Structure formats: structure tokens, C-alpha cells
Amino acid sequence: MTTTIAVDHLWKVFGPRPDRVVGTPLAELSRAELRARTGCLAAVRDVSFEVASGEVFVVMGLSGSGKSTLVRCLTRLIEPTSGEVSIDGEAVREMSAKRLRDLRRHRAAMVFQHFGLLPHRCVLDNVAYGLEIQGQSKAQRHRKAAAMIELVGLDGHERQYPDQLSGGMQQRVGLARALATDPAVLLFDEPFSALDPLIRRDMQTEVKRLHAEVGKTMVFITHDLTEALRLGDRIAVMRDGALVQVGTPEELVGAPADDYVADFVREVPRSGVLTLRWITRPAGDGEAVEEKPLPCTTVIREAVPQILRADRPVPVHDGDKQIGVVDAEQILPMIS
Known part of the structure; x- marks a missing residue:
């Protein structure tokens, strides 16, 4: 299959002089030892993986494992310290500011935990916002936005405002806004963690349905194993900034790489x-x-x-x- 995202030896180190860590003996220290000795935090440590075209790739781990930092590095919302990221074969770290804006506007869209809807805009204009940034005419962007609103099951709510919608409906608006620009890649940073359990399950079903319909390449960040197993074609488990195991849900449950992953999947009904x-x-x-x-x-x-x-x-x-x-x-x- 065609590779859409390739990540090679990616590091993100926060703190004073982060460049002194990578490629030196300091890189071998544990997270706690590195912080004590240098004041630096290695949020992402030597991470490599590939995401195939049309794949749902889930990155999961506990709070502080580095998963949200990782997904932000993919489009340089956070600037990596070292390593390579490519999307559709183009090196993201080599992109000019103009090319990077183009990537974020047209090729990779992000859905956050906090919906980020504009309170003074109705649903239709919130969904059309990315198209407006692209410079499309009002008629053109409203036509595309209306189609996305129907796709996520919100037709009839076009003229409502965010404060008139439930949390699940607001997240559907966020999904529609991300889809409206027809990106090749969708990046989800724990988008459902603030929702009630029943609404969360509904939104997981919605993502699976949308993926079946539009076939986008998706990178999905979560701390919830059930969510990861339900959504992911493959799952990457992170701990202290590093990848512990990458595999299908079946591989993680059937052959955990170590005790850490085994503890994660211990309560999963294997059958x-x-x-x-x-x-x-x-x-x-x-x-x-x-x-x-x-x-x-x-x-x-x-x-x-x-x-x-x-x-x-x-x-x-x-x-x-x-x-x-x-x-x-x-x-x-x-x-x-």
C-alpha cells in the first residue's frame, strides 16, 4: 500500500539547549534522569512509523506519554527537535512557511478535544471557515459546507449557533469543518475525551462510518484502549515518549510486546x-x-x-x- 505519513527517528525535547540531547549519551537517560541532569524533557523519543493511505492509525498511551506532542509534530504545530516527517513523500520539516500553511489548509486537518468553534458563527459558517481561509466564494463554500453537514448527520441545524448544540453535536461540527477542505489526512487529538460515555461511543461509530464513506488517512490520539481497539487498523502504544509496540489490535491483545502492554490489554475480552x-x-x-x-x-x-x-x-x-x-x-x- 502507498505510504501517506512517514516518521523517522523523530525527537521533541523541551527545555534549555534541546539540541545537545539527541545523538549524545544524554539521549540514553530515562526521562526523570534527563530532567534532573539537564532540565530538559524528552516528550518524543526516537519515534519511527509509517501510516498507509486510507489507514486508521491510533496512537495511545497514558497522560504524559507524548502522544499529543507527537501528533502536533506531524504538521509542525510543535516544531520537532530532530528527525524526519513526510506527508505524501514531501518532507514537512523542509517546508517553507508558505508551503506549511498550504499543508495545514489543504492536505492535513486537525480535530481537537476542545472543539474551537467560533461562537458568533452559525454551524454553516463554522464548517465553511477553512474554505473561507482558502479564499473560496461564499456560494462555493456554503455549498461544500452544507454537504459536509449532511454527511455528519447535522442537516437541519445549519443556522444554529454552538451554544445551542450538545457536546456531541459540536464535535460533529468540528468533524464537518475538518472534512470540508477535503484533506488527505485527518489528525484527531483525543477528540472525544470530554464527552459523556454514550455520546463518545456514538462519535466513535460516526468516525468509523465516515471513514468507510470517505476513506481518509487518519491518525487518532487516545488514552482509551477500548476506543483504540474499536477504531484502529493498527495501534501504536507510547510510554515516556517512546513507542513500545506497533501492531494490529489482534497483535497487541494476542502478543503484547512487554509487561506494560500486557497490563494495558489484560482486561480485554480476548474472544x-x-x-x-x-x-x-x-x-x-x-x-x-x-x-x-x-x-x-x-x-x-x-x-x-x-x-x-x-x-x-x-x-x-x-x-x-x-x-x-x-x-x-x-x-x-x-x-x-
């Missing part, structure tokens, strides 16, 4: 995340099996009824190839 690939066993010589196979990508929870009803082991296929079988002996420990 709702892992697929049959993780519990398939080899078929015995001459072992009789059921006629109807299951794909290896089937989530374990969804396979439970068929497997428990079967009189014989159920074959598991990867495409046309049988890779093993699964029966109650493998299933029951996953759902107990």
Missing part, C-alpha cells in the same frame, strides 16, 4: 478481538472434520455457536488452504 488463527490446532492424521469450514479471520466470539454445535472439529481455512482445525477444547478457555 472479541482475536481470530481463529490464534487458537487453531493441526488436524490429526485421518481426523474426521465438519464439511463447512470457517475463515481464519473469523473473530472467535462469532465462531462459538458453529463450533459448539459441531460434532467434529471445524476446519479453518486461509483462502482455499486448510491451516488446521478448531473445536470446543480450543474455544471454551477463550470464553470462560
Whole structure:
């Protein structure tokens, strides 16, 4: 797949003379030791990853892990100390001020936790704001804004003002505003953390629906594992500014890289995340099996009824190839 975002050995160090840290023995110190010795904070430490076109890439971690600093470095809302960031093959750190403005106006849009809506503008004009900055005519920007308002399910609210809307509706306005400029990349910095749990889940569903419809490349920042597992094609776990593990939700739950990630996923119901690939066993010589196979990508929870009803082991296929079988002996420990 085409790479839309590439991050290579990215550092962001806050404090006096941050350039003295990277590439020196100071870089090997823990966050606490570095601060004690130099007064510097390494918020992002030697981070590298790629995001494919159309992928939802989630960065998660506890408060202070560096995830919000990282996403702001992608478009230089925070200036990186060292390392490289490229979007669609263009080096962001080499962009002129004019080119950087163009990136933020046309190619990468950000959705923040605090909606940042203009209180004196109605929904239609809030959504159209980015198009106005681009210099589009009033008729043109209102036409595009109206289409985005309909896309996020707010048609009929065009003339209302932010203080007349619920928190969830305000966040939908923020989404519509980000989408209106038709950016290649959407960056979300904990956009739903201030919302009530039920509204938050609705907004997660909305993001999944919008992604299915418009197919944007998305980088989503969150501290909520459930949110990360629900939204992410892949998830990067951060700790003290560094990446601990990058993988699919299935890889994080099934094969955590260390005790830190294992603690994160300990309470996750494995049967709702892992697929049959993780519990398939080899078929015995001459072992009789059921006629109807299951794909290896089937989530374990969804396979439970068929497997428990079967009189014989159920074959598991990867495409046309049988890779093993699964029966109650493998299933029951996953759902107990």
C-alpha cells in the first residue's frame, strides 16, 4: 500500500539547549534522569512509523506519554527537535512557511478535544471557515459546507449557533469543518475525551462510518484502549515518549510486546478481538472434520455457536488452504 505519513527517528525535547540531547549519551537517560541532569524533557523519543493511505492509525498511551506532542509534530504545530516527517513523500520539516500553511489548509486537518468553534458563527459558517481561509466564494463554500453537514448527520441545524448544540453535536461540527477542505489526512487529538460515555461511543461509530464513506488517512490520539481497539487498523502504544509496540489490535491483545502492554490489554475480552488463527490446532492424521469450514479471520466470539454445535472439529481455512482445525477444547478457555 502507498505510504501517506512517514516518521523517522523523530525527537521533541523541551527545555534549555534541546539540541545537545539527541545523538549524545544524554539521549540514553530515562526521562526523570534527563530532567534532573539537564532540565530538559524528552516528550518524543526516537519515534519511527509509517501510516498507509486510507489507514486508521491510533496512537495511545497514558497522560504524559507524548502522544499529543507527537501528533502536533506531524504538521509542525510543535516544531520537532530532530528527525524526519513526510506527508505524501514531501518532507514537512523542509517546508517553507508558505508551503506549511498550504499543508495545514489543504492536505492535513486537525480535530481537537476542545472543539474551537467560533461562537458568533452559525454551524454553516463554522464548517465553511477553512474554505473561507482558502479564499473560496461564499456560494462555493456554503455549498461544500452544507454537504459536509449532511454527511455528519447535522442537516437541519445549519443556522444554529454552538451554544445551542450538545457536546456531541459540536464535535460533529468540528468533524464537518475538518472534512470540508477535503484533506488527505485527518489528525484527531483525543477528540472525544470530554464527552459523556454514550455520546463518545456514538462519535466513535460516526468516525468509523465516515471513514468507510470517505476513506481518509487518519491518525487518532487516545488514552482509551477500548476506543483504540474499536477504531484502529493498527495501534501504536507510547510510554515516556517512546513507542513500545506497533501492531494490529489482534497483535497487541494476542502478543503484547512487554509487561506494560500486557497490563494495558489484560482486561480485554480476548474472544472479541482475536481470530481463529490464534487458537487453531493441526488436524490429526485421518481426523474426521465438519464439511463447512470457517475463515481464519473469523473473530472467535462469532465462531462459538458453529463450533459448539459441531460434532467434529471445524476446519479453518486461509483462502482455499486448510491451516488446521478448531473445536470446543480450543474455544471454551477463550470464553470462560
